[in-house]
Amino acid sequence: MSGKTLAEKLLSAKSGTDARAGDYVEADVDVAMAHDITGPLAFRTFDEVTGDDGELFAPDRTVFTIDHHAPADGVQAANNHNAVREFAAKHGAHQFDVGDGICHAVLVEEGFVGPGDLVIGADSHSTTYGGIGAFGTGVGSTDLGTALATGELWFRVPKTLRFEVDGDLQDGVYAKDLILRFIGDVGFDGCTYMAAEYAGSTIESLPIHERLVLSNMAIEMGGKTGLVAPDERAESYLERQTGNEVDLADAFVSDDDADYEAVHSYDAAALAPQVSKPSNPENAVDVTEVAGTEVDQLFVGTCTNGRYEDIKIVADILAGETIAPNVRMVVVPASKSVYQHMLGTGVFQTLTDAGAVIQSAGCGPCAGYHQGVLGDGDVCLATANRNFPGREGSMESSVYLSSPATVGASALYGEITDPREVETKRYDDTVFAEVLP
């Protein structure tokens, strides 16, 4: 019999069974998360199944964030925020408030998730935690609400689709370009009901903030999670970042003879910067195919590419420069600590000098709520993860997706620009830690 994948091993351990792809298991959840959009519905389910005296399965491993409509842009949003605050206080859960940042940034930065954990989030980008070797997956509010009460949830153990990348990425090419290419190759539903697993020498040398990008967008090919085998790089990142002690012995990696649904192999050096055209992430093309497309708005942020390193890459390109006329740039840091780092290191000043607008930490205009919604005919180039029709506003607007470097280069000219035409930097994980107060 073949060996097991990371996903099979982790779900075996959490369910106390010898689980294989296709099996249904009831597994113990390590961490549960919901935010201001999905929380209120989950609370209703929790109250319904527990009655009035319900207790959380583990208040210390339950986290609620206020990030999607933060600060509140209307009365209903403000009421949702209050519902989150009240529920968290009543049950003793961790709660992050307006301006603290996006759930997926906060859970990693604050050390709530670690390698080997089973993490459910009432948000589809909960796949992000795979970047540090946790099985992170998005669920709906009913699933989350019941799991808050029991600490358990059923899963179909997924098959695994493996992406192997070897070699050195060109200057100006990042993890974002890799994942856009993967999605383009397998399609928007190419990984549905499966786990994605990213491996190979290129992935092993990627810093954690870039691995998180790969995992974050696994959902854009339908993936249940997106996994990278946790290694010393993940261990040292988490220990430095969170102060938590990390024991890789508690984590899981795939066996050499594990059975994969398919293996897709890539030569990193051959990959050009990628841009996903409207209106689906699977429309990925080399940047050269769309270079010259005029844009109205540039958006830097989101749980995909709103980390400090992402924003610094843009600031490096714009240092001493001015954003092209008639183009607006909206920057939304993924977390409060990213925001504060931007202030402390001069990135904030550099970007505002160049003409960018910087907002408080949160989801920003990614889902079309606020802080930079697009009008009829507007064209946006974003570091975001989705470009569905109307995603960032009007159904008559269009969104292109790319890496922060491509957004930075495009800001100089007001049109989609190959980042290889400008000087770009690549940061390892220490750049964030070095400037910690």
Place this chain on the structure above:
Amino acid sequence: MTDAFAGDGGRPDPAEPGRAWVFGDNIDTDQITPSRFIVSSDPDELATHAFEDLRPEFSESVEPGDFVVAGENFGSGSSREHSPLSLVGAGVSAVVAQSFARIFFRNAINLGLPVLICPGADAIEDGDEIHVDLDAGVVTNHTRDETYEAEALPEFLQSLVEQGGLKAYTKAKLDG
């Protein structure tokens, strides 16, 4: 008001014929329930905005007992349960699609909204009158005098549904 949280009470019967509202492939949750409306979690209010940008006449004309029919990967994108909840609020009898995105599929089952994976669904045209036999897993098109087979739910899910769904199952577990 349609109470999505009252189990079967008030749900239309998919065995009764209704109008098919036909959508294409990759209908994501932003198109089912645009983000600006999901500050609400009230099924009735959400129903008034279902498919609002994609097909504004849907929420105005949909009748309880109608069906939503779609191509591949229906409900892709976000995890928002507001999407299936909006269809529950609109009184949609069942969703028939060639395939579903994973989270939407789970959410719909958890809300008691029948979802059928039906590869032949592309033969159904907008406005056709259809009904669904959930036990047999068969979709009948009265307008075209055709039937299409749907995939049976996996045994595990079927058992969960028979126990009253995830919430009833969880209640029983907590009481047990």
